[in-house]
Amino acid sequence: MAESAPAFKTQMVWKSVQELVLNGDELPENYIHKDRDGGDLDVPLVEIPVVNLGQLKSLSTSKEELQKLRSALSTWGCFQVINHGMTPSFLDEVREVTKQFFALPMEEKRKYSREADGIEGYGNDKILSEKQILNWSDRLYITLNPEQRKLKFWPENPKVFRDILNDYTIKLSIVTAVILTAMARSLDLEDNCFLDQYGKEATMRAGFNYYPKCPRPDLVIGLEEHADASAITFLLQDNEVEGLQFQKDNQWFKVPIIPEALLIIVGDQTEIMSNGIFKSPVHKVVTNSERERISLSVFCLPGLNEEIGPIDRLVDESRPRLYKKVKNYVGIYFEYYQQGKRAIEAVKI
Ligand SMILES: O=C(O)CCC(=O)C(=O)O
Numbered sequence: 001m002a003e004s005a006p007a008f009k010t011q012m013v014w015k016s017v018q019e020l021v022l023n024g025d026e027l028p029e030n031y032i033h034k035d036r037d038g039g040d041l042d043v044p045l046v047e048i049p050v051v052n053l054g055q056l057k058s059l060s061t062s063k064e065e066l067q068k069l070r071s072a073l074s075t076w077g078c079f080q081v082i083n084h085g086m087t088p089s090f091l092d093e094v095r096e097v098t099k100q101f102f103a104l105p106m107e108e109k110r111k112y113s114r115e116a117d118g119i120e121g122y123g124n125d126k127i128l129s130e131k132q133i134l135n136w137s138d139r140l141y142i143t144l145n146p147e148q149r150k151l152k153f154w155p156e157n158p159k160v161f162r163d164i165l166n167d168y169t170i171k172l173s174i175v176t177a178v179i180l181t182a183m184a185r186s187l188d189l190e191d192n193c194f195l196d197q198y199g200k201e202a203t204m205r206a207g208f209n210y211y212p213k214c215p216r217p218d219l220v221i222g223l224e225e226h227a228d229a230s231a232i233t234f235l236l237q238d239n240e241v242e243g244l245q246f247q248k249d250n251q252w253f254k255v256p257i258i259p260e261a262l263l264i265i266v267g268d269q270t271e272i273m274s275n276g277i278f279k280s281p282v283h284k285v286v287t288n289s290e291r292e293r294i295s296l297s298v299f300c301l302p303g304l305n306e307e308i309g310p311i312d313r314l315v316d317e318s319r320p321r322l323y324k325k326v327k328n329y330v331g332i333y334f335e336y337y338q339q340g341k342r343a344i345e346a347v348k349i
């Protein structure tokens, strides 16, 4: 039994942010930013366009829609997509199972806990140093591709969780191909040039994020500023509570909520493939003292054995090669992330 186990055998049990809040614990020191604040909720809105996926899909893709896409990806590095084949009620179901999972009793959620050396499962920040400032969020990470799934991390409660996530995976894979093709067309490239590097063994990894109410949004961050390691990320936002902000020209901008839309974020690997034309934006999540927030990120990651590099046709005298070729970018990403540095710097020429 745990109580009688010798001290050297007892493992430190990690604490969820949710538990800190439920226990009414005092705000622990290691969540408090001392060198700067947690961020402002009241910042200007990002001016990102809403792109109609129906228009991108057709063979004679509208020039105007492609132009909109190109401009969004090369300025903000993100856009909202509508008409993506998922109904608003389906997206609400995805949000609902996310909320229901985090509302389960702690011992039920702990059945899906991340293992010490793993990535997948339920947990929050790995504590790597005493000085580390932690994010005010709990997360559940799951690999979605059928052939790479570890079902032990797929919640069985709520009952419909697995079916809904499976449906979401199928629908997102279709949308991914449409978007990667449209990205190529928007740069007048061959349809498959992003898709080929993305590869057939690409991984889709879901991160279900839960940001509890926070007593001190002025001092605490929901998710520290970062850029994504993916090729692209799909973000399903909470349909009522804002929190996500993007950085541009040293200023922060908040993302508006469009409940029926998915937010697409350019990840570092697309910035590399596009030789820097498309931007992988720095973003963060601020906390909120009044309301909790959920979101679901799906990271589309090129296959581990795929070599990623600037597409040849995007390299010329006027635009020299900016990045080296790289395999397993995610490995580099984590190494750099832990040191608080941007991984893309490591592959710059
Ligand atoms: O919760 C959000 O809105 C953003 C999450 C995010 O940036 C991430 O999971 O990488």
Ligand SMILES: [Fe+2]
Pocket (backbone or CB within 6 Å): 226, 227, 228, 283, 297
């Ligand atoms: Fe992100």
